[in-house]
Each structure stands twice: as structure tokens, then as C-alpha cells.
Amino acid sequence: MNRVLNFSAGPSAIDLSVLKRAKDDFLDYNGLGFNIMEVSHRGKVYDQIHNEAIGKIRKLYNLDDDYAVLFVQGGGHMQFAQVPMNLYNGGVAEYVNTGVWATKAIKEAKILGINHKIIASSEDTKFDHIPEINFSSTADYCYICSNNTIYGTQYKTYPDTKGSPLVIDASSDLLSREIDFKANDIGLLWGGAQKNAGPAGVTLVIVRKDLLDRVKDNVPTILRYKTQADANSLANTPPTFGIYMLGLVLDWIIQNGELNGISEKNQQKAELIYGFLDSCDFYTTHAQTNSRSLMNVVFKCPNENLDKEFVAQAEKNNMIGLKGHRNLGGLRASIYNAVSLESVKILVDFMSEFAKKNG
Numbered sequence: 001m002n003r004v005l006n007f008s009a010g011p012s013a014i015d016l017s018v019l020k021r022a023k024d025d026f027l028d029y030n031g032l033g034f035n036i037m038e039v040s041h042r043g044k045v046y047d048q049i050h051n052e053a054i055g056k057i058r059k060l061y062n063l064d065d066d067y068a069v070l071f072v073q074g075g076g077h078m079q080f081a082q083v084p085m086n087l088y089n090g091g092v093a094e095y096v097n098t099g100v101w102a103t104k105a106i107k108e109a110k111i112l113g114i115n116h117k118i119i120a121s122s123e124d125t126k127f128d129h130i131p132e133i134n135f136s137s138t139a140d141y142c143y144i145c146s147n148n149t150i151y152g153t154q155y156k157t158y159p160d161t162k163g164s165p166l167v168i169d170a171s172s173d174l175l176s177r178e179i180d181f182k183a184n185d186i187g188l189l190w191g192g193a194q195k196n197a198g199p200a201g202v203t204l205v206i207v208r209k210d211l212l213d214r215v216k217d218n219v220p221t222i223l224r225y226k227t228q229a230d231a232n233s234l235a236n237t238p239p240t241f242g243i244y245m246l247g248l249v250l251d252w253i254i255q256n257g258e259l260n261g262i263s264e265k266n267q268q269k270a271e272l273i274y275g276f277l278d279s280c281d282f283y284t285t286h287a288q289t290n291s292r293s294l295m296n297v298v299f300k301c302p303n304e305n306l307d308k309e310f311v312a313q314a315e316k317n318n319m320i321g322l323k324g325h326r327n328l329g330g331l332r333a334s335i336y337n338a339v340s341l342e343s344v345k346i347l348v349d350f351m352s353e354f355a356k357k358n359g
């Protein structure tokens with residue numbers, strides 16, 4: 001077996017121990033003679049997996065009964081629409097534009113015809129930082145994207161909403177650090193599993209229950225958060241295998257010191273790679289220093305040909321996923337939870353060698 005070092009932006013690396021557990025269960029789950037994907041989502045066996053995954057998320061994020069934990073489908077793109085459909089309350093929704101994903105969310109608000117305002121943006125400097133933000137206390141909700149996967153920027157702390165509900169697209173830093181939901185006035189936090197929490201197909205939504213009743217009569221049943229909250233996310237067939245895989249990833253996070261342990265490791269990895277980039281004048285980085293993402297490290301070589309050569313040489317050395325996003329070009333190393341410190345060390349050694357040879 002030759003496992004590559006995987007720096008893909010999403011879908012992305014899953015720890016080998018998680019894949020091995022899934023492999024062991026694949027033909028015969030717990031000696032029951034079936035794969036979990038072959039049985040009813042209303043049966044006892046699946047029910048346990050479903051509720052344990054919800055329980056682990058509650059424990060890791062320290063959520064009290066004011067919050068509902070939901071599994072939905074449709075990915076991030078559906079959340080761009082589902083958020084305004086459910087949380088707009090006839091006032092103003094405030095958005096911060098920090099890149100492609102926030103722009104797409106704003107586009108859906110426009111399509112739905114809700115009154116919305118872009119109150120801060122970093123577009124004029126190619127989204128290289130998190131801008132100054134001044135939310136108002138009377139917003140229906142305040143929308144941010146906590147980690148900007150394409151540009152490699154991330155909120156170090158969440159902005160003050162003065163009590164308005166904060167809505168967070170946490171697709172690419174889900175379960176990567178501890179979050180105090182109450183202190184940050186979080187009304188809703190969502191993220192697709194495919195970056196930090198398992199395979200594509202499941203979207204985790206954590207929503208404050210008092211917001212569930214805002215939904216208007218013209219919103220289709222399956223697009224209401226309330227429908228899934230009332231049905232414990234079993235209003236229709238959930239992506240059972242994806243939720244099972246998410247459960248295995250949650251176990252792995254718990255074994256690795258919960259979110260505190262995971263976040264310490266993420267900081268070490270980021271310090272290693274940014275430390276190297278700062279010490280080497282061959283590469284340049286995209287994000288401003290105080291907005292740097294711990295998840296996606298965006299950098300480039302002195303010219304595009306060298307970027308291409310870097311990707312090709314990296315692949316020869318067993319490292320994949322390092323090509324930058326098509327919007328920005330250059331290179332990107334995604335160092336999500338499941339990318340080990342050892343893998344980052346090997347990448348940094350490769351980067352150093354490459355710079356020496358081509359500098």
C-alpha cells in the first residue's frame with residue numbers, strides 16, 4: 001500500500017485509522033452481517049450511530065439544550081439559500097464579503113429578494129485579509145465565512161454582533177478549534193463534512209432553537225430547519241453512510257485530545273509552514289500575516305512555470321493536492337485536522353529543496 005501525503009482542499013485527507021475502522025466494518029458491521037448503508041435509517045442499529053454522532057458533536061462544541069444539531073444535504077451551496085429562507089425576519093441581513101464563498105452566499109440573498117447589506121469586504125485587495133467589521137445590534141443575522149479556503153484567510157476571533165445572531169460558514173474549519181457558541185452570539189454554524197469531518201454528502205448545521213420559528217409559510221417543508229429539528233434529522237432518508245463516517249472521525253477527534261488537542265496540533269503545523277515561508281524569499285504568501293488561515297496555506301513561486309513544476313515534482317514525491325484554486329492560481333497546502341505534523345515536515349523539506357534548486 002502506498003498512501004500519498006494528501007494536501008487537498010476538499011474533499012480531503014481522512015486519518016488512516018478512521019479508514020481502517022470503516023474497512024473492518026465494511027462487509028460485516030459489528031458481526032451483524034451487513035454494511036450500515038444497507039439497512040433502514042429507522043432501525044435500531046442506524047439509530048444508535050445517528051444519535052451518538054449528534055451526542056459527540058454536542059460534547060465537543062459544549063452545546064446546551066438551546067441548540068439543535070442537524071444533518072442536512074445539499075452541501076454548502078444549499079446553505080447559502082437555506083440561511084436566508086429560514087432566518088430572514090423582515091429586517092436587514094448583514095454580510096461580510098471575504099471571498100468566493102461569501103460572494104455566493106450574498107448572491108442567494110439577492111435571488112431571494114431579502115433586504116441585505118454588505119457591511120465589510122476585502123475584495124479590493126484580492127481578499128487577502130479579514131476586514132474591520134461593525135455589525136449592528138438590530139440585524140436579522142450577521143453572516144461571515146470563518147475560513148476562506150481559496151485565499152487562506154481565517155477569523156482569529158469572531159466579530160462582535162452586539163447581540164444579533166451570528167451565522168458562520170465553517171465549512172473549512174469545522175471541528176478544528178473550540179468555539180464558545182453563547183459568548184459569540186452564534187445563531188447558526190454550518191459546514192459540509194468533506195473538509196475536516198469525513199466524506200462529502202453530510203452538512204452539519206448547529207442552530208439556536210429560538211430562531212427556528214422565523215421561517216415563513218412559503219418555504220418548502222424539506223428546506224425548513226424546523227422540519228429536521230422536529231424529526232431529529234430523520235424527516236427523510238439521511239446520508240447514513242456519511243453520518244457513520246462522521247461518527248468515526250468524531251471518535252478520532254476525541255482520541256486526539258478533543259478540540260483543544262486538535263487545535264494545538266493545527267497551530268504547530270501552521271507555525272511550521274508559515275515560519276518556513278517567512279524565512280525563505282523564494283516563495284510569497286497571499287494572506288496578510290494577522291489573517292492567516294491555520295487550514296489553507298496559500299503561496300506561490302516566483303513565476304507560473306515554477307508553480308507548475310512545483311506541483312509536478314511534489315506528485316513525484318508522493319504529495320498531492322497542492323495546486324492553487326483556479327481563481328487565484330499559485331499553490332495551496334491544505335493542512336486540515338487529518339494532515340499530520342510529520343506530513344507537514346516532509347512538505348516543508350520538499351519546499352526548501354525546491355527553492356534551493358530553482359532559486
Ligand SMILES: *Cc1c(COP(=O)(O)O)cnc(C)c1O
Nearest residue numbers: 075076077101147149171172192
Ligand atoms: C467548500 C466550501 C463551500 C462549498 O461547499 P459545497 O459543499 O461544495 O457546496 C462553502 N464554503 C466554504 C468556506 C468552503 O470551503
